[in-house]
Amino acid sequence: MPDVISFARGAPSLDIIDVDGLKAAAARAFERDPAGTTAYGTAVGYAPLREWIAEKHGVDTSQVIVTNGSMQADAFLFETLVSSGDAVVVEKPTYDRTLLNLRRRGADLRPVELEGDGIDVAALERLLRDEGVRPTLAHIIPNFQNPAGYTLSLEKRKRLLELAREFGFVIFEDDPYIDIRFSGETLPTMLSMDDSGSVVYASSFSKTVCPGIRVGYLVGPAERIAEIQRLATNTYISPNMVAQSIVYEFCVSGAVERSIETVKKALARRVELLTAALERELPEARFQKPEGGYFMWVELPEGTDIDRVFQEANQRGVAIVKGTDFLLDGGKNTMRLAYSGVTEDQIDEGVRRLAEAVRAAAGAAV
Numbered sequence: 001m002p003d004v005i006s007f008a009r010g011a012p013s014l015d016i017i018d019v020d021g022l023k024a025a026a027a028r029a030f031e032r033d034p035a036g037t038t039a040y041g042t043a044v045g046y047a048p049l050r051e052w053i054a055e056k057h058g059v060d061t062s063q064v065i066v067t068n069g070s071m072q073a074d075a076f077l078f079e080t081l082v083s084s085g086d087a088v089v090v091e092k093p094t095y096d097r098t099l100l101n102l103r104r105r106g107a108d109l110r111p112v113e114l115e116g117d118g119i120d121v122a123a124l125e126r127l128l129r130d131e132g133v134r135p136t137l138a139h140i141i142p143n144f145q146n147p148a149g150y151t152l153s154l155e156k157r158k159r160l161l162e163l164a165r166e167f168g169f170v171i172f173e174d175d176p177y178i179d180i181r182f183s184g185e186t187l188p189t190m191l192s193m194d195d196s197g198s199v200v201y202a203s204s205f206s207k208t209v210c211p212g213i214r215v216g217y218l219v220g221p222a223e224r225i226a227e228i229q230r231l232a233t234n235t236y237i238s239p240n241m242v243a244q245s246i247v248y249e250f251c252v253s254g255a256v257e258r259s260i261e262t263v264k265k266a267l268a269r270r271v272e273l274l275t276a277a278l279e280r281e282l283p284e285a286r287f288q289k290p291e292g293g294y295f296m297w298v299e300l301p302e303g304t305d306i307d308r309v310f311q312e313a314n315q316r317g318v319a320i321v322k323g324t325d326f327l328l329d330g331g332k333n334t335m336r337l338a339y340s341g342v343t344e345d346q347i348d349e350g351v352r353r354l355a356e357a358v359r360a361a362a363g364a365a366v
Helices: 019-032 034-038 047-057 070-081 096-104 121-129 154-167 222-236 241-252 255-281 306-315 344-365
Strands: 064-067 087-092 108-115 137-140 170-174 199-204 216-219 295-299 334-338
Touching (some): 019 255, 070 199, 070 216, 087 096, 108 121, 241 255
């Protein structure tokens, strides 16, 4: 079998990670604040990084908690907010780990279809107004959504905030890809537009520094963050101070901006190559070219068996993620392609193999 070309993992390739910058940041962390870097610290995270995040979002530090990755932040929020039987709105499709975590909590998941400009807010309003559903939470990935790559329009952001105020649910604005925009117009966060305490915001340094650093955070109303702080204290006393101190030094030195520019430039080029390859090799496929982030959602013709495509692709040394992984039902003809972890020289060959797999799967179905 040829070497595997992976469109599966949502992680950056090593060539776009600033390893030297991270080494320098680590050295500075231990030189400048050896006590804070090596101590247990407190459950809210490394104090200088917490302050840097608060300044970035224009909020008080009491509204910020820094965690071991954004998945930890998600888990803390769900544990404090979602009980068994609670209705929770999710995008259709959405991140598979979100579905898994919410199902484990016994949430009553209410998927709402994604459109090219984000969640169908008219369908959400019907769910709320006509069907009488009263969700505790609406989980929204507004920028370059995982898995679809779509971005929530400004108009829909405003409408979501209006609906949250009227119907009393929390918008969980899950936004790890916000800084990885390489085309189009930057849009304000719902957090920045919220005047009623309806939004809890999450982000991560996995996409802008490196995934192995495992540093994420939540921003929200101070009383909710205080509740999460108590849970965090009882869970792990404190998060990883070494990692957070390194991230802080990486950010305040300006290295994070340089890293983001490197990532954006590389991913913009990969999107161009991937789009061209799909148009050439799989003209029957439907997709929307993303303006940022890591992922592209691809729909194959109706009747395509994505399980069969997945098997045929594996045999040819190309990895994908089935669209069904991100849905409670449907999506039998869909897949997610991650362009973050492939290098430019792998894309054409990877899509050629994928096209072969699609043709083989279609032949097997006849």
